[in-house]
Amino acid sequence: MALLEVENLHVYYGNIHALKGISLKVDPGEIVTLIGANGAGKSTTLKTISGLLRPRGGQITLAGEDLSAMSPHGIVAKGVVHVPEGRRIFGRLSVTENLEMGAFTRTDRSGIEADLERVFGMFPRLRERRAQVAGTLSGGEQQMLATGRGLMTRPKVLLLDEPSMGLAPVLVDLIYDSIKEINASGTTILLVEQNAFMALSVASRGYVLQTGEVVLQGSAADLKANEEVRRAYLGG
Amino acid sequence: MERAPVSRYRRPWIAAVQKGLLCGGVAVFLALVGMVETFAGRQIIVGVFSLGLALPVLTAVVAGYQGSQRQAGGVRGAPVVRGALAGAAVGAVVSALVVLGNLVNMRSMFVSASPAMFAALSFGRGTSGIPLVLLGAAAVGAVGAAASFLSAGVRRPLVTALAWTLGVGLFQELLQILLHAEGARSAVRELLFIEDGLSIRGATIVFALSWGSSTVWARRGGAVRQWHGRLPAPRQRVLRLGSLGGAVALLLLVPLAAGPFISQVLVLVGLFALLGLGLNVVVGFAGLLDLGYVAFFAIGAYTLGLLTSVGEYGIVGLSFWAAVPVAVAVSLVAGVLLGVPVLGIRGDYLAIATLGFGEIIRILVLSDFLRPWLGGSQGVLGIPKPMIGGFEFRGPEQLFYLTLVSCALVIFVAMRLRDSRLGRAWMAVREDEDVAEAMGINLVNVKLMAFAMGAAFGGLSGAIFAVMVGSVFPHSFQLLISINVLSLIIVGGMGSMPGVIVGSLFLVGLPELLREFAEYRFLIYGAALVLMMQLRPEGLWPAEALKRELHASEEVGAAAGPEDLAASDRRGGG
Numbered sequence: 001m002a003l004l005e006v007e008n009l010h011v012y013y014g015n016i017h018a019l020k021g022i023s024l025k026v027d028p029g030e031i032v033t034l035i036g037a038n039g040a041g042k043s044t045t046l047k048t049i050s051g052l053l054r055p056r057g058g059q060i061t062l063a064g065e066d067l068s069a070m071s072p073h074g075i076v077a078k079g080v081v082h083v084p085e086g087r088r089i090f091g092r093l094s095v096t097e098n099l100e101m102g103a104f105t106r107t108d109r110s111g112i113e114a115d116l117e118r119v120f121g122m123f124p125r126l127r128e129r130r131a132q133v134a135g136t137l138s139g140g141e142q143q144m145l146a147t148g149r150g151l152m153t154r155p156k157v158l159l160l161d162e163p164s165m166g167l168a169p170v171l172v173d174l175i176y177d178s179i180k181e182i183n184a185s186g187t188t189i190l191l192v193e194q195n196a197f198m199a200l201s202v203a204s205r206g207y208v209l210q211t212g213e214v215v216l217q218g219s220a221a222d223l224k225a226n227e228e229v230r231r232a233y234l235g236g
Numbered sequence: 237m238e239r240a241p242v243s244r245y246r247r248p249w250i251a252a253v254q255k256g257l258l259c260g261g262v263a264v265f266l267a268l269v270g271m272v273e274t275f276a277g278r279q280i281i282v283g284v285f286s287l288g289l290a291l292p293v294l295t296a297v298v299a300g301y302q303g304s305q306r307q308a309g310g311v312r313g314a315p316v317v318r319g320a321l322a323g324a325a326v327g328a329v330v331s332a333l334v335v336l337g338n339l340v341n342m343r344s345m346f347v348s349a350s351p352a353m354f355a356a357l358s359f360g361r362g363t364s365g366i367p368l369v370l371l372g373a374a375a376v377g378a379v380g381a382a383a384s385f386l387s388a389g390v391r392r393p394l395v396t397a398l399a400w401t402l403g404v405g406l407f408q409e410l411l412q413i414l415l416h417a418e419g420a421r422s423a424v425r426e427l428l429f430i431e432d433g434l435s436i437r438g439a440t441i442v443f444a445l446s447w448g449s450s451t452v453w454a455r456r457g458g459a460v461r462q463w464h465g466r467l468p469a470p471r472q473r474v475l476r477l478g479s480l481g482g483a484v485a486l487l488l489l490v491p492l493a494a495g496p497f498i499s500q501v502l503v504l505v506g507l508f509a510l511l512g513l514g515l516n517v518v519v520g521f522a523g524l525l526d527l528g529y530v531a532f533f534a535i536g537a538y539t540l541g542l543l544t545s546v547g548e549y550g551i552v553g554l555s556f557w558a559a560v561p562v563a564v565a566v567s568l569v570a571g572v573l574l575g576v577p578v579l580g581i582r583g584d585y586l587a588i589a590t591l592g593f594g595e596i597i598r599i600l601v602l603s604d605f606l607r608p609w610l611g612g613s614q615g616v617l618g619i620p621k622p623m624i625g626g627f628e629f630r631g632p633e634q635l636f637y638l639t640l641v642s643c644a645l646v647i648f649v650a651m652r653l654r655d656s657r658l659g660r661a662w663m664a665v666r667e668d669e670d671v672a673e674a675m676g677i678n679l680v681n682v683k684l685m686a687f688a689m690g691a692a693f694g695g696l697s698g699a700i701f702a703v704m705v706g707s708v709f710p711h712s713f714q715l716l717i718s719i720n721v722l723s724l725i726i727v728g729g730m731g732s733m734p735g736v737i738v739g740s741l742f743l744v745g746l747p748e749l750l751r752e753f754a755e756y757r758f759l760i761y762g763a764a765l766v767l768m769m770q771l772r773p774e775g776l777w778p779a780e781a782l783k784r785e786l787h788a789s790e791e792v793g794a795a796a797g798p799e800d801l802a803a804s805d806r807r808g809g810g
């Protein structure tokens with residue numbers, strides 16, 4: 001059974017119909033990617049799954065349990081955590097404080113300590129800058145911090161929105177390595193990306209979104225080979 | 237490119253004159269709004285220097301300091317000449333005003349353009365005083381310029397000494413009251429003061445003493461700090477506790493020494509500090525901009541009034557002590573009730589929405605509809621003073637203690653809240669609401685708790701205000717109170733609790749003590765806020781987080797020697 005399942009999701013901003021009946025599913029332990037042009041509705045999909053937006057129709061279930069009526073913090077408590085796009089870190093708090101904020105809902109002190117170490121192990125730059133105010137980190141470091149903070153919640157399902165946006169190639173590789181590592185340690189990932197090539201190289205399956213609809217889906221290898229996808233998103 | 241050397245040669249002088257003209261404009265503005273004349277009544281050094289004179293002098297100092305800033309190097313002494321030039325420019329603008337005032341009667345447009353003002357600006361000589369004005373301003377400008385390149389070790393004590401002299405002169409009334417006693421105290425008074433200001437002898441003594449001690453501290457302060465640093469931790473604790481105890485003891489003695497007037501001012505400062513501490517939870521901790529905060533002040537005051545009044549509108553005649561918890565609880569509930577409708581509103585919109593709430597409460601208590609219960613504009617009268625055993629909190633000297641204890645209590649609670657899980661959630665909401673929500677924080681609860689706690693503190697302040705005045709009227713709860721409280725938080729340092737106290741002392745205490753300021757209160761508020769945002773946006777006593785953000789670059793070179801300190805000083809000034 002799918003771990004996370006979205007069925008026929010309809011979302012509106014006022015009377016703008018942003019998602020027109022999207023369906024997708026993510027199996028346990030998978031990395032699934034959602035690609036598409038600007039404004040296709042990728043972020044909207046993630047926001048709706050994490051409860052920040054209310055769908056007007058459709059269903060979201062986590063291991064069979066309905067999420068669509070739950071509050072955002074209820075959904076976090078169920079283990080679905082959203083790392084929003086655009087490096088939204090807590091600018092006036094230190095790196096460590098940001099990470100600890102990720103563990104806000106947790107009470108297992110030793111587990112939190114261990115996860116802090118894990119994040120620092122994954123991103124040694126953050127360890128070096130643990131006392132620095134997050135607002136003064138470089139863009140790449142902020143993205144590492146946002147991702148690390150998402151990990152601190154110890155999610156079952158991590159919703160990552162454009163983790164590589166605006167990063168230099170070296171940093172993109174670093175972030176993707178960490179995504180693989182997070183996944184290898186048992187976290188299921190739904191990955192939204194502009195960078196379709198990178199996303200399809202780590203994902204097992206993918207969905208292509210266009211103006212609020214899924215126009216194509218399949219294994220990562222198939223999508224990579226698909227003519228249309230190549231033309232539209234892979235630049236070739 | 238070719239012209240570069242020329243412009244480098246010429247521009248500093250032009251810039252200096254420009255700065256001088258600008259500062260001159262400020263001086264003229266201060267004169268025309270009447271501040272120079274009003275303040276001339278307050279002697280600092282009797283017969284020599286008044287607060288009115290201090291205004292143009294200060295603008296000339298600033299002009300000189302600023303005018304000398306551009307481009308170091310060049311001819312030795314050039315900055316001083318530039319400073320003098322900038323100062324002279326200030327003098328020229330002021331002289332122009334004097335000449336103009338001599339030629340035409342400006343009073344039809346500027347009420348304050350009185351002969352007395354022109355006299356104050358020209359050393360009482362009218363147009364024939366102009367050379368003196370120009371010379372004096374140039375000299376003062378040169379001094380301002382000289383200050384900018386004196387080494388910190390020399391400048392610090394000088395500035396400190398000047399500030400002390402000015403301060404003692406300004407607060408002579410307060411000090412003379414404090415020294416108003418037989419024996420040694422009165423001897424000190426006679427040594428320093430004559431009539432309503434410092435004597436020349438007194439000014440010299442104050443200057444010399446503060447200059448001396450400041451110089452000694454600059455030399456030896458490091459050694460003392462090292463000595464303190466080397467002490468074992470428990471000894472340091474004892475020292476810290478000791479100085480804290482000393483400060484508390486001093487605070488407790490204040491009303492005895494200072495008498496009713498100053499106690500009254502301090503009670504007011506305390507009440508505003510309470511309001512500030514409460515609003516600080518909402519705005520500083522949780523980042524929710526609430527402009528209707530006065531509502532809770534009003535609700536606390538009215539609840540207490542109705543519960544304790546022995547007058548017409550009193551309902552149960554409770555004692556103060558029984559009524560205070562109720563007043564706080566009612567305010568707390570009101571905080572939640574206000575919170576619910578504005579939960580989804582953010583930023584500027586929240587400010588406007590809460591602004592409405594504040595006005596609604598005031599208009600409600602004024603309304604005919606509620607008059608039978610709240611007394612309309614007549615208010616609720618006959619609120620008895622609190623009693624403990626046989627001790628009555630009769631006047632400001634006694635109420636001072638009530639306010640002090642309340643402040644201590646609220647500071648304690650607010651500190652615990654800040655360091656709690658809830659406090660961290662507030663911080664996250666302040667930084668980024670959406671992400672906080674994505675981290676699993678329950679926005680509804682967290683925001684409502686902020687409104688509730690803030691409202692409870694505000695209600696407590698209102699309750700004490702009610703017993704202080706002995707009655708409550710709708711007109712005590714104007715929007716201006718909300719704005720005052722917000723300003724004092726900003727001036728003190730958003731999110732910082734010591735900042736709230738400092739802000740309250742500056743924005744509430746000072747204007748009460750310096751009556752001349754009262755008339756220009758909001759002009760000075762405005763200027764203080766603008767200056768604050770320019771020079772020290774983190775506030776007078778900033779919270780840790782803000783300080784870190786705004787001075788992140790400076791912190792990198794943490795081992796700042798005196799030279800670095802001087803550099804940061806200059807940055808602060810420019």
Ligand SMILES: Nc1ncnc2c1ncn2[C@@H]1O[C@H](COP(=O)(O)OP(=O)(O)OP(=O)(O)O)[C@@H](O)[C@H]1O
Binds near residue numbers: 013036037044085
């Ligand atoms: N708050 C909003 N109000 C109105 N319309 C919105 C809002 N947020 C998004 N939209 C619209 O919904 C559509 C989908 O937006 P969404 O943010 O999901 O796109 P996206 O696929 O994430 O794009 P990108 O790759 O540029 O981030 C867009 O047309 C956008 O303009």
Ligand SMILES: [Mg+2]
Binds near residue numbers: 043
């Ligand atoms: Mg997006």
